[in-house]
Amino acid sequence: DQQVKQNSPSLSVQEGRISILNCDYTNSMFDYFLWYKKYPAEGPTFLISISSIKDKNEDGRFTVFLNKSAKHLSLHIVPSQPGDSAVYFCAANAGNNRKLIWGLGTSLAVNP
Amino acid sequence: NAGVMQNPRHLVRRRGQEARLRCSPMKGHSHVYWYRQLPEEGLKFMVYLQKENIIDESGMPKERFSAEFPKEGPSILRIQQVVRGDSAAYFCASSPSFADTQYFGPGTRLTVL
Numbered sequence: 191d192q193q194v195k196q197n198s199p200s201l202s203v204q205e206g207r208i209s210i211l212n213c214d215y216t217n218s219m220f221d222y223f224l225w226y227k228k229y230p231a232e233g234p235t236f237l238i239s240i241s242s243i244k245d246k247n248e249d250g251r252f253t254v255f256l257n258k259s260a261k262h263l264s265l266h267i268v269p270s271q272p273g274d275s276a277v278y279f280c281a282a283n284a285g286n287n288r289k290l291i292w293g294l295g296t297s298l299a300v301n302p
Numbered sequence: 303n304a305g306v307m308q309n310p311r312h313l314v315r316r317r318g319q320e321a322r323l324r325c326s327p328m329k330g331h332s333h334v335y336w337y338r339q340l341p342e343e344g345l346k347f348m349v350y351l352q353k354e355n356i357i358d359e360s361g362m363p364k365e366r367f368s369a370e371f372p373k374e375g376p377s378i379l380r381i382q383q384v385v386r387g388d389s390a391a392y393f394c395a396s397s398p399s400f401a402d403t404q405y406f407g408p409g410t411r412l413t414v415l
Contacts, residue, residue, distance in 0.1 A: 194344075224403070233306070233393050233406035234345070279344065288335070289347035289358060290404065 193217045194282050196293035204301055209267040211296050213280030216261065220282040224290070225254060225265045227276045234279060238265070270300045304329065306396050306407035307376075314413045321381040321388070323410045327396030334377045335395040335404055336369060345393060351377060384414045 195214045203209045213223075221242040226234035240247040240254045240263065247254050253266045267274055277297045281290040307326040315321050327334050336348040347361040351371035362369065366384075371377040381388055391411050395404035 226406075231408075231411075233308075233395075233408045236403050236405060239403065281345075286400075287358070288333075288350050288400065288404075289361065290335075290337075290345070291347070292337075292344040294344040 192294070193220075194280055194291050194293040196278075196280055196296050198296050199294070200297040200299070202299045202301060203270050205272055206269045209265075209270045209274065209298055209300065211265040211267075211278050211280075211298065213263045213265075213293055214261055215263075215282055217282070217284065217291070218261070219284040220291075221285060222283050223254070223256060223263050224281045225252075226279045226281060227274075228279060228295070229276050237278075267298075270298075272300050272302050274298060275300050306331075306394055306405055308392075308394050308407035308410050310410060311408060312411050312413070314415060315384045316415050317385055318383050321384050321412055321414075323379040323381075323392050323394075323412070325377040325379070325394030325396075325407060327377070327394075328398075328405060331396035331398045331405075333397045333400065333402075334371050335397075336377075336379050337393045337395065339391045339393065339409075341390070348379070381412075384412070386414050388412060389414045 224239040225237045228234045238252045256263045277295040279295045280293040334351045337345040339345045349369045350358040366382045368380045391409045393409045395406045397404050
């Protein structure tokens with residue numbers, strides 16, 4: 191039972207354009223969401239997070255949008271750069287439960 | 303400030319042997335989490351520890367797996383009598399307190415022959 195779903199296994203965009211990565215969740219108890227980036231043979235690197243009391247959080251080229259009614263969040267990267275090419279994971283947790291529940295990831299390729 | 307350290311980075315064991323995976327959290331972090339990533343899957347939570355205490359082990363297999371985080375030294379994830387299905391990447395994360403972001407180490411890739 192996949193509580194966090196990333197339905198696009200891969201995404202390819204042109205350098206300089208916007209990358210939009212999507213994530214859906216089923217557990218209405220989730221109240222904190224995170225995006226991590228992962229290169230091959232490395233651990234996940236934290237990118238950006240959002241609390242359920244917000245609908246948008248921005249950090250430089252990265253913006254996360256949260257639509258609670260749709261149980262959907264998205265990560266926008268603009269402008270996309272070749273160095274952004276990696277696997278992006280969406281993760282969530284609920285209240286006092288510290289364990290992160292992960293999606294399967296979306297592999298982003300940014301082409302020069 | 304050094305990040306989360308994990309060793310070894312690669313570990314090969316034969317079926318029936320023991321595997322010990324070590325994790326040194328970031329300086330000042332007293333909360334440690336272990337996750338496992340099986341091939342072609344996302345990360346799955348295994349266990350959450352604070353110094354000398356297991357807080358949540360709901361993701362740990364009931365047999366053969368154990369974890370500790372002693373007062374001194376790294377956190378250890380121990381797998382006894384490994385089987386081929388234990389082959390995976392094991393990631394450790396740490397945070398300074400309960401509510402903070404988890405920062406990950408590079409992982410240990412366990413291969414069971």
